[in-house]
Amino acid sequence: xxxxxxxxxxxxIPTSAEILETAAPGLLRLAVMLTGSREDAEDLLQATLLRxxxxxxxxxxMAAPAAYLRRVMLNEHVSAGxxxxxxxxxxxxxxxxxxxxxxxxxxxxxxxxxxWRWLATLSLAQRSVLVLRYYxxxxxxxxxxxxxxPSSTVRSHAARGLAALRAHRADHQxxxx
Amino acid sequence: xxxxxxxxxxxxxxxxxESLADPGRARALVPSSCRPKRRWAMVLSxxxxxxxxxxxxxxxxxxxxxxxxxxxVATPTPTPTSDKDEPPPTDADYRAMAAAxxxxxxxxxxxxxxxxxLEGQPPGWxxxxxxxxxxxxxxxxxxxxxxxxxxxxxxxxxLASHEAEGLRHNPGEDVISCGNDFGxxxxxxxxxxQNHPEAYSEPTLLVQFTAAGDRSLMxxxxxxxxxPVRPLGSYLTAPVTSVGIDRVVPSSQGVHxxxxxxxxxxxxxxxxxLVEAVNGALRPSRVGGFLSLPRRSVAEPEPxxxxxxxxxxxxxxxxLLGRSNRHxxxxxxRPRTGPRRHRRGRRTGPPPELxxxxxxxxxxxxxxxxxxxRGHVLVGRGGSEERTSRQPL
Numbered sequence: 118x119x120x121x122x123x124x125x126x127x128x129x130i131p132t133s134a135e136i137l138e139t140a141a142p143g144l145l146r147l148a149v150m151l152t153g154s155r156e157d158a159e160d161l162l163q164a165t166l167l168r169x170x171x172x173x174x175x176x177x178x179m180a181a182p183a184a185y186l187r188r189v190m191l192n193e194h195v196s197a198g199x200x201x202x203x204x205x206x207x208x209x210x211x212x213x214x215x216x217x218x219x220x221x222x223x224x225x226x227x228x229x230x231x232x233w234r235w236l237a238t239l240s241l242a243q244r245s246v247l248v249l250r251y252y253x254x255x256x257x258x259x260x261x262x263x264x265x266x267p268s269s270t271v272r273s274h275a276a277r278g279l280a281a282l283r284a285h286r287a288d289h290q291x292x293x294x
Numbered sequence: 295x296x297x298x299x300x301x302x303x304x305x306x307x308x309x310x311x312e313s314l315a316d317p318g319r320a321r322a323l324v325p326s327s328c329r330p331k332r333r334w335a336m337v338l339s340x341x342x343x344x345x346x347x348x349x350x351x352x353x354x355x356x357x358x359x360x361x362x363x364x365x366x367v368a369t370p371t372p373t374p375t376s377d378k379d380e381p382p383p384t385d386a387d388y389r390a391m392a393a394a395x396x397x398x399x400x401x402x403x404x405x406x407x408x409x410x411x412l413e414g415q416p417p418g419w420x421x422x423x424x425x426x427x428x429x430x431x432x433x434x435x436x437x438x439x440x441x442x443x444x445x446x447x448x449x450x451x452x453l454a455s456h457e458a459e460g461l462r463h464n465p466g467e468d469v470i471s472c473g474n475d476f477g478x479x480x481x482x483x484x485x486x487x488q489n490h491p492e493a494y495s496e497p498t499l500l501v502q503f504t505a506a507g508d509r510s511l512m513x514x515x516x517x518x519x520x521x522p523v524r525p526l527g528s529y530l531t532a533p534v535t536s537v538g539i540d541r542v543v544p545s546s547q548g549v550h551x552x553x554x555x556x557x558x559x560x561x562x563x564x565x566x567x568l569v570e571a572v573n574g575a576l577r578p579s580r581v582g583g584f585l586s587l588p589r590r591s592v593a594e595p596e597p598x599x600x601x602x603x604x605x606x607x608x609x610x611x612x613x614l615l616g617r618s619n620r621h622x623x624x625x626x627x628r629p630r631t632g633p634r635r636h637r638r639g640r641r642t643g644p645p646p647e648l649x650x651x652x653x654x655x656x657x658x659x660x661x662x663x664x665x666x667x668r669g670h671v672l673v674g675r676g677g678s679e680e681r682t683s684r685q686p687l
Contacts (some may be wrong), residue, residue, distance in 0.1 A: 137324045142317035149314045158315065163323050232307035251301055252308040262651075279300050 133173035150248040165190040246274035392494035399497040400436040402458035403514040413440035420476045431519040440512040494520045536560045579652040
C-alpha cells in the first residue's frame, strides 16, 4: 500500500510561487543595494515580480531562476532609472554593527554611512557593477552577462568606481581634520 | 587607501545596510495570484485514490473472514495530552517580548530632576544624525526625548554617576563619549543579564545629549532584536570532534560562497566551548570571549588561536563536525585536503596546519553549521579579548 501511494506522489518541483517567495528576500536586499533606499527597493522588487509574474510558469523549468530574476531586476532598475529623475536620500540608518562599538568602531560606522551616501552619486551602471562585484560577489563574466555589457566595461566601471571612492575618501579626510 | 581597503569599505557599507531589506515584506510583495495553485486538487485526488484502495482491500479481506462478535470493539485511543500543552512560541511572540523589553528598558533611562519629556525630535538636533549600538532591529527601537535643565558637563556627570536598574555602563570604554562632528555626546548602558535569551537580546540603552542654550537636549534609544524560534534539531547532542570554519560571502540569492581561508579547530577545549556556545544561544552561556582564528601563516608552529574574526571582512561559517546518529545535512561541510582554486582564478595554498593531530583525526560528518558574522561573539581564551556572548549564532 505504501509503495502504491509513493508511486502516486508527484515529484516535488517548486512552483513559480515558491521560487518567487524564496527569492524575494534576497532580491529585496539586492534592490536595497541598487537603489539605496527601502522605498525604492520595494518599488523595484514589485516591478520585478510583476514583470516576472506575466511568465511565471517559465520559472519552474529554468535551471537558474535566481539568475533570471536578478537580470530582470537589473533591467527594471536601469529602465526605471532612465524614466524618472533620481532621488538621493541621505537618511542615516542603524547599521548592523559590532556589539559595543568603540570610538574606532563609530568611526567605521560613519565611514560606511558616508560610502553609502557616496554610492547614491554614482551612475546606475557603475553602482550596479560595484553592487554585483562587492555585494553579490559575482565574477566579472557573470556581471557582464547580467548587465548585458562586455567584461571590459565591467572592469572599467569597477576601476573607475574604486578610483572615485578613493578620491572621495581623500577629499572627505581633508575636510575632516 | 589601497584597493583592498576600499573593497572592504564597500562590502562593509553594503552589509551594514542589509537591514533595510525586510524579508517578510519581500515575501508579502510576491503577487498573491501567484501563490501555490492546484496543489489541493493533487492532494485530494491522491487521498481519494488511497481511500478507494484501502476501502477495496478492507472489503475484500473482511468478506473472506468469519465474523467473531465476541471480540471487543476497538475504541479509539485518545490522543495523549500533557499538562504542557501550551502552543509552541512563534516568531511574533518573541518579537512582542522584545518590544515589551525595549519599552521597559527605555523607562529605566536615568533622567535628571526637572527634565521635560518632549513629544518628538526637537529642533536643534541634527536631522541626519543616527547611531546604533550592536545588532538591532530598528522596528524594535524605542526612543524618547527630554529637555534637561543643565549644561552638558553637568549632564555627563549625572549620567556617569547614575546607572539604570538592571543595566550598567560598559566598563571597557569611556563612560561618556564625545567628539563627533555633530557635537553630540553619548553613553551606553548594557544589560546585566539576559532574561529570555531564547527570545530576544536584552536591550541596550543608548543615551545621547547635546547643548541647547543653557539647557541640554537628551535622547534615549533602545536596541534589541528578536530571535527566530529555534528548532530542537538545531541543538548539538552528539560528540563533536572538530570545528571547520570558512569565511563565507552571502549573496542575494541565498547562496553563501565559501572564500579563503578555511580553518579547522581540533583543540578539545575549544571545541567544547564552541558546542556550548551553539547550544547556549538559548540560555546565558558561561563562555565569554570570541572565537579567534589562527593566522594563515604556516610558519607559526603553535596552534595559536589568537587573532579574531573581529575586524575581518565578511561573515564566517563554522561547521561543528562529529559523529551523529542524525542524517547529515545536505549543506554538508566538506573538509578540504589539498590546494584549492580561488574562485577568481588565484591559486591558494593548502589550509594551515592547526593541530598536530589533525591528520590523524578521522573525518566525521557535520553536526551543525552556522554563520558567524563579523563581530559575532563566540568563544575565546580570554585575556584582552574578553567579551560577552551577546550575538545570535
